[in-house]
Amino acid sequence: MTPRHLILGLQHTVAMFGATVLVPLLTGLNPAVALFTAGVGTLVFHLVTGRMVPVFLGSSFAFIAPILAAKEAGFSLSAIGGGIAAAGLVYVLFALLVLLIGSERVRQVFPPVVTGPVIVVIGLTLAPVAVEMAGKDWLLAVFTFLGAVASAVFFRGLFQMVPVLVGVGAGYLLALLLGRVDLSPVREAPWFALPAFTPATLEWGAVLLIAPVAFVTVMEHIGDILTNGRVVGKDFFVKPGLHRTLLGDGLATSLAGLLGGPANTTYSENTGVLAVTRVYDPLVLRIAAGFAILLAFIPKLSALLQTLPQGVLGGISMLLFGMIASIGIRTLAEAEIDFTQSRNLIVVSAILVLGLGGAVANLGTVQVAGAAVPLKVSGMALAALVGVVLNLLLPPRLEPRTLLEEEERLP
Numbered sequence: 001m002t003p004r005h006l007i008l009g010l011q012h013t014v015a016m017f018g019a020t021v022l023v024p025l026l027t028g029l030n031p032a033v034a035l036f037t038a039g040v041g042t043l044v045f046h047l048v049t050g051r052m053v054p055v056f057l058g059s060s061f062a063f064i065a066p067i068l069a070a071k072e073a074g075f076s077l078s079a080i081g082g083g084i085a086a087a088g089l090v091y092v093l094f095a096l097l098v099l100l101i102g103s104e105r106v107r108q109v110f111p112p113v114v115t116g117p118v119i120v121v122i123g124l125t126l127a128p129v130a131v132e133m134a135g136k137d138w139l140l141a142v143f144t145f146l147g148a149v150a151s152a153v154f155f156r157g158l159f160q161m162v163p164v165l166v167g168v169g170a171g172y173l174l175a176l177l178l179g180r181v182d183l184s185p186v187r188e189a190p191w192f193a194l195p196a197f198t199p200a201t202l203e204w205g206a207v208l209l210i211a212p213v214a215f216v217t218v219m220e221h222i223g224d225i226l227t228n229g230r231v232v233g234k235d236f237f238v239k240p241g242l243h244r245t246l247l248g249d250g251l252a253t254s255l256a257g258l259l260g261g262p263a264n265t266t267y268s269e270n271t272g273v274l275a276v277t278r279v280y281d282p283l284v285l286r287i288a289a290g291f292a293i294l295l296a297f298i299p300k301l302s303a304l305l306q307t308l309p310q311g312v313l314g315g316i317s318m319l320l321f322g323m324i325a326s327i328g329i330r331t332l333a334e335a336e337i338d339f340t341q342s343r344n345l346i347v348v349s350a351i352l353v354l355g356l357g358g359a360v361a362n363l364g365t366v367q368v369a370g371a372a373v374p375l376k377v378s379g380m381a382l383a384a385l386v387g388v389v390l391n392l393l394l395p396p397r398l399e400p401r402t403l404l405e406e407e408e409r410l411p
Helices: 003-027 031-048 061-072 077-101 103-109 112-125 127-134 138-154 163-177 184-188 204-232 237-259 268-277 282-296 299-305 310-334 342-357 379-393 403-409
Strands: 057-059 264-266 360-368 371-378
Touching: 003 031, 003 057, 003 061, 003 163, 003 282, 003 310, 031 057, 031 237, 031 264, 031 282, 031 299, 061 077, 061 112, 061 127, 061 204, 061 310, 077 103, 077 204, 077 237, 103 237, 103 379, 112 127, 112 204, 112 310, 112 342, 112 379, 127 138, 127 310, 138 163, 138 310, 163 310, 184 299, 204 237, 204 264, 204 379, 237 264, 342 379
Parallel strands: none
Antiparallel strands: 057 264, 360 371
């Protein structure tokens, strides 16, 4: 390890920092625990994958909606942690499935025509959350949004890679100048302390609300691993194998849930840093994980983050959630999906309508510990499931042949 490795590792920590702490801030989880579980989860991932995949795991945005729904349903943070831990086990089951059927068949089951619109649904489902927070202080929201945009478009070097930090910093500075921040929690917090871990408990209602979202984030994982491999110039589906990357992500997510942290996922922010720096050494990502763990033990930082006004969070969320939806659109564009084909239109349309419309498939109830627990699939999970089934069942071509094509077939 050299000083250069340390600097490059710190850059990755900065790149993932904003989004990783934003998820717990939006859901009521602890930012320090999120940093700790992101760092430890990344190290677990590297251990499982043979330390050859340059990936950082951070907080998953896909779990924001089900976590908020679980809170509204009255579940405690401990029960929510149990649901997140169960979601990690879904990853483990998928890893076993991939090991049995082979990664090439997985490519066929989750093509871009399915993964693209599912990612769009993830972003647009969260759009009302961003607008609601921004509506509490539109001045701070717009200023934060413009600060992040300016950083991404006009800045160069490292600052171009951290528009989230620049935008939040600009909005927070304005809030301080306007006297809209209460700094008393920061003054009262100690400099060093253990993160406030929340041990998970098993409540089947919370599990059924949260765990099915893993079906969607598995698609997200597959897309991220493909993208990461293209940047690095390697096929990680073959070595170390998709089953290992899924297993690493799943174990990291289960560990996070057991400690009270948000679910983990592979981070596109860090893949972007890889593309810019062209430094693909996985050691750099493990150093970044070490920095994240170190930050988790500084309570003053956690308290400072929790003083962020809702308007600032809303402004940056508008950008981040919109970017998630845009990545889904880019997935479709880069795959050159032919939308003159009816089958492609049908698959994408079904996913968008079911995912954005909040459709729910009630599958009855199951008896758990003497209580009837409703069994249902809804939202993103239902949309993804229907998209996969339609893509497998619909023939490659549904259009009637044109007159010219019929003439060409004649002898």
